[in-house]
Amino acid sequence: MQGDDKIIPINIESEMKSAYIDYSMSVIVSRALPDVRDGFKPVHRRVLFGMNELGNFFSGDTKKSARIVGEVMGKYHPHGDSSIYFTMVRMAQEWSLRYPLVFGQGNFGSIDGDSPAAMRYTEVKLARMGEEMLQDIDKETVDFVPNFDNTLSEPSVLPTKIPNLLVNGASGIAVGMATNMPPHNLTESLNAAVALIDNPELDIDGLMEYIKAPDFPTGGEIFGIQGVRDAFETGRGRILIRAKAEIESDGNHDQIIISEIPYGVVKNDLVKSIADLVEEKKIDGISDITDTSARGQMHIAIDIKRDANAKVILNKLYKMTQLQTSFSVNNVALVNGRPKTLNLKELLQAFVDHRHEVVIRRTRYELRKAEERAHILKGLMIACDNIDDVIAIIRSSRTTDEARVRLSERFGIDDIQTRAIVEMRLRQLTGLEMDKLRGEYDDLMKLIAHLNDILNNDEVCRNVMKDELIEIRDKYGDERRTKINIFSGDLNAEDFYPDDEMIITISHLGYIKRTPLSEFRAQNRGGVGAKGSDTRDSDFIEHIYPASNHNYMLFFTQKGKCYWLKVYEIPECAKNSKGRAIQNLLNIEADDCVNAFIRVKHLKDPEYINTHNLIFCTKKGIIKKTSLEAYSRPRANGVNAIIIREDDQLIQVRLTDGNSEIILANREGRAIRFSESKVREMGRMSTGVRGMTLGDGDDEVIGMIAMTGSPDETVMVVSQNGYGKRSPLEDYRVTNRGGKGVKTLNITEKTGELVAIKNVNDSNDLMIINQSGITLRLPVAGIRVMGRATQGVKLIDLTKRGDQIASVCKVDSDPIEELPAESEQNADNIVETNSNVVSEKTSSNDVENKISDSLFQFDDDISE
Numbered sequence: 001m002q003g004d005d006k007i008i009p010i011n012i013e014s015e016m017k018s019a020y021i022d023y024s025m026s027v028i029v030s031r032a033l034p035d036v037r038d039g040f041k042p043v044h045r046r047v048l049f050g051m052n053e054l055g056n057f058f059s060g061d062t063k064k065s066a067r068i069v070g071e072v073m074g075k076y077h078p079h080g081d082s083s084i085y086f087t088m089v090r091m092a093q094e095w096s097l098r099y100p101l102v103f104g105q106g107n108f109g110s111i112d113g114d115s116p117a118a119m120r121y122t123e124v125k126l127a128r129m130g131e132e133m134l135q136d137i138d139k140e141t142v143d144f145v146p147n148f149d150n151t152l153s154e155p156s157v158l159p160t161k162i163p164n165l166l167v168n169g170a171s172g173i174a175v176g177m178a179t180n181m182p183p184h185n186l187t188e189s190l191n192a193a194v195a196l197i198d199n200p201e202l203d204i205d206g207l208m209e210y211i212k213a214p215d216f217p218t219g220g221e222i223f224g225i226q227g228v229r230d231a232f233e234t235g236r237g238r239i240l241i242r243a244k245a246e247i248e249s250d251g252n253h254d255q256i257i258i259s260e261i262p263y264g265v266v267k268n269d270l271v272k273s274i275a276d277l278v279e280e281k282k283i284d285g286i287s288d289i290t291d292t293s294a295r296g297q298m299h300i301a302i303d304i305k306r307d308a309n310a311k312v313i314l315n316k317l318y319k320m321t322q323l324q325t326s327f328s329v330n331n332v333a334l335v336n337g338r339p340k341t342l343n344l345k346e347l348l349q350a351f352v353d354h355r356h357e358v359v360i361r362r363t364r365y366e367l368r369k370a371e372e373r374a375h376i377l378k379g380l381m382i383a384c385d386n387i388d389d390v391i392a393i394i395r396s397s398r399t400t401d402e403a404r405v406r407l408s409e410r411f412g413i414d415d416i417q418t419r420a421i422v423e424m425r426l427r428q429l430t431g432l433e434m435d436k437l438r439g440e441y442d443d444l445m446k447l448i449a450h451l452n453d454i455l456n457n458d459e460v461c462r463n464v465m466k467d468e469l470i471e472i473r474d475k476y477g478d479e480r481r482t483k484i485n486i487f488s489g490d491l492n493a494e495d496f497y498p499d500d501e502m503i504i505t506i507s508h509l510g511y512i513k514r515t516p517l518s519e520f521r522a523q524n525r526g527g528v529g530a531k532g533s534d535t536r537d538s539d540f541i542e543h544i545y546p547a548s549n550h551n552y553m554l555f556f557t558q559k560g561k562c563y564w565l566k567v568y569e570i571p572e573c574a575k576n577s578k579g580r581a582i583q584n585l586l587n588i589e590a591d592d593c594v595n596a597f598i599r600v601k602h603l604k605d606p607e608y609i610n611t612h613n614l615i616f617c618t619k620k621g622i623i624k625k626t627s628l629e630a631y632s633r634p635r636a637n638g639v640n641a642i643i644i645r646e647d648d649q650l651i652q653v654r655l656t657d658g659n660s661e662i663i664l665a666n667r668e669g670r671a672i673r674f675s676e677s678k679v680r681e682m683g684r685m686s687t688g689v690r691g692m693t694l695g696d697g698d699d700e701v702i703g704m705i706a707m708t709g710s711p712d713e714t715v716m717v718v719s720q721n722g723y724g725k726r727s728p729l730e731d732y733r734v735t736n737r738g739g740k741g742v743k744t745l746n747i748t749e750k751t752g753e754l755v756a757i758k759n760v761n762d763s764n765d766l767m768i769i770n771q772s773g774i775t776l777r778l779p780v781a782g783i784r785v786m787g788r789a790t791q792g793v794k795l796i797d798l799t800k801r802g803d804q805i806a807s808v809c810k811v812d813s814d815p816i817e818e819l820p821a822e823s824e825q826n827a828d829n830i831v832e833t834n835s836n837v838v839s840e841k842t843s844s845n846d847v848e849n850k851i852s853d854s855l856f857q858f859d860d861d862i863s864e
Contacts, residue, residue: 024175028339032174034181036333036342037354038133038158039165041172043087045158046076048101051126052134062105062123069119078148085119092124094296097168098183098217099476101130111218111298113266129476133160139365141358159358161472163189163351165333169214177339179332182214182231182239182263187477189348190469193355196348197462197469204233207344212484213239214327219260219481220244223324231329232344243323244483247310253287254310256317258300260481262325267293271300273321281590283320284581285313309571309580319636355465360455367451370444372416377441379417380424384434386411390421502567503767503811504545504553505579510593513579514570517546517811541769544809551599554631556616557592558649562641564634567599575775587637596653603632615654615676616642616688617664617704623737624688625679628655643687652704660706663715663732664692665744665757667699671715671788672741673732676706690738703757714785716760717745718768718795718808720752725792726760726785746791756808767809768796774803780810 034041040048050072056063069084077084090096092104095111106122109115116122126134136159144153169183192210196202213228222228223240231237244260261267271291277283285308290301302317304310318324331342335350342350383390393410397403404418413421427433453460501517547553547567555563563586571580582594603609609629616624624642631641644650654660656676665671672692679689692701707713707729715732718724725745732742745754760766762781769775776796783793798804 028174028177029334029337032172033177033179033332033334033339034165034170034172035157036165036335036340036347036350038160039163039168039170039333040158041170043077043079043084044091046072046154047084047088047091048126048130048133048158049137049155050076051102051124051130052137056125058103058126058128058131060125062103062125065106065119065122065124068124075152076147076154081119086116088124089116089122091130092127095217098215099129099162099167099186101127101133101168103127103130111261111266112268129162132162132472132476133158133164135159135161136358136362139362141361141365157354159362161355161468162186162476163193163348165351166211166347170333174339177332178330180328180330181333182327182329183216184211185215185478185480187473188212188215188480190473190477193348193352194466194469196345196352197466200349202345204344207348208232211344212480214482215480216241216263216482218263218265219483220262221260221483221485223485225484225486227326227329231331235329235331235341235343235346237329239327239329241325241327241482242318242485245314245317245323247314249310253306254304254308256302256304256310256314258302258323259298261298262322263327265322265325267291267298267300270322274302274317277320283313283316284308307581312571312580312585352465355469356461359461359465359468363451363454363461367448367455370448370451374441374444374448376417376420377437377444379413379420380437381434381441382411382413382417383407383421383424384437394422499548499550501546501548501811502572503575504547504567504570504597505541505769506545506582506594507541507578510582511579512570512582512585512594513573513577514547514567515573515575519575541773541775541806544767544769544775544807545597546767546809546811547597547599551601552603554598554600554653555586555594556596556598556641556650556653557588558595558644558651559589559592560616560640560642560644560650561588561592561638562631563588563594563638595649595651598653598655600628600655603628603634611657613656613658613676613681614641615656615660615662615679615704615706616650617652617654617691617701618642618644618648618688619651619700619702620645620648621664621666621690621692621694621701622648622688623662623664623679623691623704624686625656625676625681626684626686627681630684640685643685645687651701654704654706656706657708660708661729661734662691662704662706662737663757663759664701664704664741665717665754666692666694666701666741667753668695669717669719669743669745669747669754670695670741671717671732671744671757672737672739673729673734674737675734678737693738693740695740702754705757705759707759710761712761713759714761715744715788716756716758716766716780716783716810717754717792718756718758718766718805719745719747719792720755720804721750722768722794722796722798722805723751723792724766724783724795725790726780726783727788728785731788743789746789748791751791752804755805758808758810760810764810766795767811768805769807770796770798770803771806772803777811 030042032041038045047068051068054063054068054071056068065085065088068088069081072084073079073081088102089104089108092100092102092108094100103125104122105124107117108122137155141159143156145156146152147154165181166184166189167186169181171180172178188211192207195210196207213222213225221242221244223242227237227239229237231239241262243258243262245256245258248255248257261270271289274286275289278286285305286302287305288303292299292301304313331347332339333342335342389410390407393406394403397406400422404415404422407413407418407421408415454464502514503517504512504514506512549568551567553565553567555565565585570585573579582588586594588594598614609632610627612628613625614628614631616626631639642650658676660676661673662676662679663671663673682688694700705715714726714728716724716726727744732744735741744757745751747753760780764780766778766780767775768778778795783795786792796805
């Protein structure tokens with residue numbers, strides 16, 4: 001050691017804590033967070049102040065960006081030049097700031113994510129609104145602090161006339177905190193500020209009458225108002241933003257036209273992400289994507305295939321791409337040098353308070369200057385009134401100082417006034433100049449009175465503030481760019497859909513639709529049916545299910561997965577249309593298909609979902625019981641409902657209340673009955689137990705019903721060739737699960753194999769559809785009850801066309817009067833009884849001889 005040098009031992013833990021706290025506060029206060037008054041971080045403030053000091057105004061020429069960066073870096077901001085340049089660049093980008101503060105000339109990047117040119121190539125100057133941020137800075141309106149080397153002074157805040165933190169927002173990541181503030185419309189913000197000046201007690205709801213929601217520079221649509229309200233009330237909230245997209249049609253195919261995208265989204269990345277989803281086959285139905293945006297106008301065209309639903313694809317794009325994003329509001333700003341989370345009123349109040357301080361300080365400055373000038377003018381007017389004596393005193397004085405002393409003694413004026421008199425030019429002695437002096441003095445006295453009024457009368461001061469804000473509003477205000485969908489997310493979509501009864505149809509190739517039940521007419525037993533839907537070649541209607549618009553659909557696939565959907569989300573089509581591809585509605589695998597669904601009114605009632613079960617049945621006779629609660633949480637990608645073995649598939653699902661009698665039937669015409677209580681409850685991720693032992697060969701289970709014990713309920717079975725019958729439940733003896741069962745239909749070559757089993761009563765109709773797409777609605781009451789071992793009666797005449805039944809479903813009877821025989825033969829889409837030709841479309845179909853492997857019917861008593 002030399003001299004008095006000492007080594008002081010310190011605790012490293014304490015030193016690191018202290019150093020880290022110092023570093024954190026430096027980042028928070030001096031770099032990352034904006035000041036609530038002018039909405040700027042130090043670097044933004046220094047860039048604008050540096051341009052102002054250089055005289056780089058909008059009325060002048062642009063200057064090289066490198067010159068501005070050098071000025072700011074050398075005098076005020078001793079950090080990297082790139083941080084200063086990119087700050088300046090962002091303030092010139094129309095898609096980044098709602099109201100740019102810098103006017104740029106050259107390449108300043110693009111919304112496609114292109115980088116700006118180097119600073120040596122671009123030029124800038126203050127935008128008109130940037131100049132408004134600095135108005136009156138030379139009138140002692142704000143405090144100045146020393147720069148980094150104590151050689152110059154810089155403002156600690158700008159005397160802005162614009163609530164910049166609101167209108168342009170801010171973002172920044174500090175240590176242990178961050179800020180993310182959305183931009184707002186200038187007109188709305190200034191109107192709210194004026195209203196707050198008039199009524200300081202105005203609450204958040206009152207301010208929201210003026211500021212509806214954020215207003216982003218790239219437009220788009222705010223989807224739902226609750227997130228906006230949360231942000232305004234608490235300073236934190238999640239705002240959903242959607243692109244502006246419209247569906248256009250030229251008659252042959254649809255196009256989705258995107259003209260605005262959410263704030264902060266890079267357009268090229270958006271287009272690429274859509275293309276990647278199409279290439280990876282995560283979204284089907286898109287044939288081409290074209291970006292023809294130019295000259296600030298955005299235009300992205302997405303071509304939709306003819307057989308695809310443009311609305312469904314658009315919804316998928318909203319869900320899977322940045323066509324829909326969320327803006328997480330976190331209104332953290334520096335208030336008196338300390339970070340604070342602020343609500344809407346606190347933000348506006350801070351700006352209003354700042355404007356009040358600026359106006360008061362400016363008024364005091366102007367008052368002082370006016371009084372100083374009036375004081376001088378008063379001395380000059382005394383001199384003019386006594387000009388001969390003044391000239392005589394000056395001429396007889398040996399020095400200027402002597403003249404000033406003598407003038408002071410003669411006229412009772414002070415040193416400042418005598419100095420002005422001595423330095424007065426001879427031309428000011430003319431009569432015209434003397435009149436100007438008196439006029440200027442009178443004007444100054446009026447100004448001084450007005451300035452004193454501002455300082456002494458709070459109402460006058462508020463009026464001055466309001467007039468200045470209104471002037472800015474009228475000068476720079478504009479219309480909103482971001483639309484507000486105020487109802488989205490707040491109203492239940494069910495409110496827009498009546499709870500009508502529908503028929504859900506699914507074709508063999510996976511096309512789905514919903515059709516109002518009223519479109520189907522009842523006919524006599526033995527009729528040939530009405531044309532149910534047009535299908536393309538090699539396709540036919542395979543499943544028909546009843547449901548109502550407000551029902552929740554739980555879709556179950558043959559691989560054992562479960563998906564959720566509201567009925568009104570399924571496209572509504574006429575009964576003679578083919579519908580839409582089910583892949584556009586559910587994210588199912590390409591080699592999977594829907595075999596069954598369950599309809600429930602809701603999934604949020606704990607008592608309901610915990611007292612009801614789902615009974616699963618596979619074609620190999622496996623059965624499983626699981627509580628409905630396990631399937632009460634919808635997921636977009638579905639869940640595993642049952643573990644299916646490799647050679648098996650799920651064919652049917654039933655909803656029960658725990659007291660049902662289960663009946664399974666196979667192709668060979670046998671059925672087994674056992675109590676639901678004989679099947680123990682299992683979890684969602686399980687395989688199940690044996691429900692029925694099958695025969696040899698290709699035998700398999702064709703259906704399952706759950707009987708509730710109602711005395712008027714019977715068992716309905718239908719065969720492949722159109723034969724069917726009803727039998728009482730008592731004809732089927734109760735056995736243990738796993739047996740071979742008893743005969744339920746006498747299978748012969750005439751009847752064909754069994755294809756469906758339903759539980760019905762006299763108030764039901766049967767919806768029967770064959771492989772050629774012909775639909776028959778048949779009242780159950782017209783089918784007599786007979787023994788279970790008989791072959792039944794003919795339900796639909798298939799002998800003249802060599803057709804077979806594809807699917808069977810029960811619906812409630814519709815009290816529609818039957819058509820007269822003459823009208824029925826001539827009615828649209830009714831096939832004549834004696835005709836050998838069904839229709840041009842139907843006869844051309846290459847129909848596969850396929851029996852429906854999976855049918856479903858929901859018990860209405862349990863649903864409601």
